[in-house]
Amino acid sequence: MQEKNIGIFDSGIGGVTVLREIIKILPNENYIYYSDSKNNPYGDKKAEEIIDRCEEISKFLVEKNCKAIVIACNTASAVASKRLREKYKDILIFAIEPAYKMVYDYAYNKNTLVMATKGTIKSEKFNLLFHKYNNHKTKLLECVGLADIIEEGNAKKIKKYLQENIGQYKDNVENIVLGCTHYPLIKKEIIQVIGNNVNFFDGANRLAIHLKDVLEENELISKKAEKGKVKFIDSSRSEEKEKRFFEFLNK
Ligand code: DGL
Numbered sequence: 603m604q605e606k607n608i609g610i611f612d613s614g615i616g617g618v619t620v621l622r623e624i625i626k627i628l629p630n631e632n633y634i635y636y637s638d639s640k641n642n643p644y645g646d647k648k649a650e651e652i653i654d655r656c657e658e659i660s661k662f663l664v665e666k667n668c669k670a671i672v673i674a675c676n677t678a679s680a681v682a683s684k685r686l687r688e689k690y691k692d693i694l695i696f697a698i699e700p701a702y703k704m705v706y707d708y709a710y711n712k713n714t715l716v717m718a719t720k721g722t723i724k725s726e727k728f729n730l731l732f733h734k735y736n737n738h739k740t741k742l743l744e745c746v747g748l749a750d751i752i753e754e755g756n757a758k759k760i761k762k763y764l765q766e767n768i769g770q771y772k773d774n775v776e777n778i779v780l781g782c783t784h785y786p787l788i789k790k791e792i793i794q795v796i797g798n799n800v801n802f803f804d805g806a807n808r809l810a811i812h813l814k815d816v817l818e819e820n821e822l823i824s825k826k827a828e829k830g831k832v833k834f835i836d837s838s839r840s841e842e843k844e845k846r847f848f849e850f851l852n853k
Contacts, residue, residue: 657686672698
């Protein structure tokens with residue numbers, strides 16, 4: 603029987619930060635990564651538009667023989683995961699969320715900055731999480747346009763953006779929640795602007811552990827002994843994206 607895949611998608615290559623964590627835990631699976639760069643950013647789009655894109659991508663991944671789908675995008679997870687689970691009842695769907703509960707668990711009494719897209723911060727799903735675990739020392743920052751310039755890979759623009767938008771938190775924030783899967787790619791640049799005394803939180807590792815547990819429960823773990831393959835598909839067919847994706851993946 604043909605080996606099944608795990609499908610994973612984001613609005614671009616940011617979800618590589620999630621796939622990296624998953625591969626550490628599930629190295630023998632085959633993955634199909636779908637980067638929807640033709641339609642990014644998702645963060646500023648209307649909910650219905652994001653849901654349409656996610657439905658289309660999920661349909662594609664189901665047709666590509668996937669046994670599970672990972673939404674490696676906080677915005678799409680916040681807005682579309684419920685609808686996808688309703689629509690694709692026969693497939694396991696995993697969603698990521700900003701690691702705000704981790705702050706509650708490990709660093710509750712510290713000043714916290716949550717960086718995420720407008721779509722995530724405005725979503726009902728994130729607001730439920732935020733109000734449940736609110737440490738009353740948290741600033742929510744809608745990072746409009748940041749995922750876009752990370753996607754573009756423009757170092758100068760990233761530096762300028764961070765100076766203008768998070769420079770004011772230098773030395774007065776101790777926790778940073780990276781609530782968009784693109785942001786772990788610029789940790790170094792964030793530290794350069796904000797200083798070294800910060801702890802970063804993101805949801806990728808927890809999602810990877812959960813994925814493994816659920817695949818095991820459902821007896822869906824790959825039985826093969828050798829390392830799996832990663833296939834990359836980009837909706838704008840960008841070779842440049844593919845190159846950067848694999849650079850980040852293999853870092
Ligand atoms: N990487 C996505 C996230 O985690 C969003 C980027 C975008 O706005 O497209 O939210």
